[in-house]
Amino acid sequence: MIALRFPVATSPAAALLLLAAATCANAETRYDPGASDTEIKIGNIMPYSGPASAYAVAGTIEAAYFQMINDQGGINGRKINFISYDDAYNPAKAVEQARRLVESDEVLAIFNPLGTPSNTAIQKYLNARHVPQLFVGAGSENFGNPSSFPWTMGWQPPYRSEGRIYARYLLAQKPEARIAVLYQNDDLGKEVLKGLKEGLGARLSMIVREESYEIAEPTIDSHILNLKASGADTVLSVTTPKSAVQSIRKVAELGWKPLYIQSYASASVNSVMKPAGFDNAQGILSAYYAKDGADPQWDEDEGMKRFTAFLARYAPTASRSDISVVYGYGAAQAMVQVLRQAGDNLTRANLMKQAASLRNFTPDTVLPGVTINTSATDFFPIEQLQMMRFEGSQWTTFGPVIDGGGSAD
Structure with missing residues (x-):
């Protein structure tokens, strides 16, 4: 609180000017709970x-x-x-x-x-x-x-933007892809899948299998077996880290060689790619907006x-x-x-x-x-992503930075 003290000799006009200045200064400093001078x-x-x-x-x-x-x-x-x-x-x-x-x-x-x-x-x-x-x-x-x-x-x-970007990539690079999607049964999984479908547009039949899983499931092996049985040659894994590691490992264990896309939510080298095994992760695709801290x-x-x-x-x-x-x-x-x-x-x-x-x-x-x-x-600060490929022990970006708005058709 500001205490106002005017000298005895201050004129009324000067006092009013000082009061106005002090009031203005006080108005510039405003606090809600959680904020103070310090x-x-x-x-x-x-x-x-x-x-x-x-x-x-x-x-x-x-x-x-x-x-x-x-x-x-x-x-x-x-x-x-x-x-x-x-x-x-x-x-x-x-x-x-x-x-x-x-x-x-x-x-x-x-x-x-x-x-x-x-x-x-x-x-x-x-x-x-x-x-x-x-x-x-x-x-x-x-x-x-x-x-x-x-x-x-x-x-x-937004997750939907990510899904649209993957659709754009597949339509351009693998237009005959047979896509299987593994997704977490919440907004994360559902919105990436929605964006993928929006992006594919008239080519929606490219998706041959969708498998949802619950975060509490101890293993997703059965879902991977179902995806493989669909005849898919492309996998989109929309998973959180534990399930992402399991998915990459199981695909490798089966000797299955699809084009593998991992959603950016679990594209971490340290918590996903390394635990899954670098040999198993080679060639996996994703998209992100930030630099790989380990990339020289x-x-x-x-x-x-x-x-x-x-x-x-x-x-x-x-x-x-x-x-x-x-x-x-x-x-x-x-x-x-x-x-x-x-x-x-x-x-x-x-x-x-x-x-x-x-x-x-x-x-x-x-x-x-x-x-x-x-x-x-x-209210979405970041809406751009760039495709990247896992090579060796790190991600390598390629292609342009892409805005995820709109459709891919």
Whole structure:
């Protein structure tokens, strides 16, 4: 609170000018719960345990990035207090943790909560409370729908866009493909499949088999056997890491040699390709928007030099080849940009306004040609992907950066 003290000799006119200036200055500094002159509380929910725990290193990297920002003086002199809880990839637990962050910790926003089921579970609650659900760690189109959910903004490309891009590739490179799809039975799997079908358009008959699986299934071997029996020569695997590893291994074990496409949700070298076996992963295709941290082609890239220096000091045990490490760094960098744009107006409404006002922002880790742009009607910051092929022990990108909008026919 600002206390106003006027010298005895101050004239009425001068006093009015001082009062007006002080009132204006006071109006420029606005806070909602979670913000103060010294601190900005940011909440987060990650699957540090459970079937999707391979993703959780992103939360560790985000914490480390915010620590680096704090060491550099914070955001306009305010330190970020990053509070991250485990939900074990369980929607009920995610709701519990969201309530804890909002009602007990009183965070300004919940940033990059990870997973389609968890974010779906907390979305209505956060929107009802007018708490930003910012840069959601999932690609469902429900997380980029400002007319229905004005307090929710996505981060990564929409899953439907990814599906359309694979359709474009197949129509151009393998138009007679017989496609079998393995997909997780939630928005992740359903929306990639929907995008694939939209992209194929009149060539929908190219899909010869669809197999859904539940995240709780201990093994997906039977689904792979069904896909092979369909006579397919192309596989699209829309899976989370544990199931992705099982799928790649089983296809190799069967001696089956389809063109194999792995959705970007499980394209990590460290948590999928390496456990599945590099020999088994050769030639797998995917698409992504960020650089492969282990690819030497980026060694002289200025952004990746900063990324590497950050890891060396703040996360020395993290693997550059883990896609979730690259992911966490880029998302945290975008969050810091939004906080800087917000200035001293640290209200939840202004945070969403600034998140919807990103213009050609390029985190250090995105591929050349990928830019982040948002608006009041566009709540998907990243909508471009580039095809890539797994070769040796890393991904090699090829072709142009592709926007996933529209159809492929």
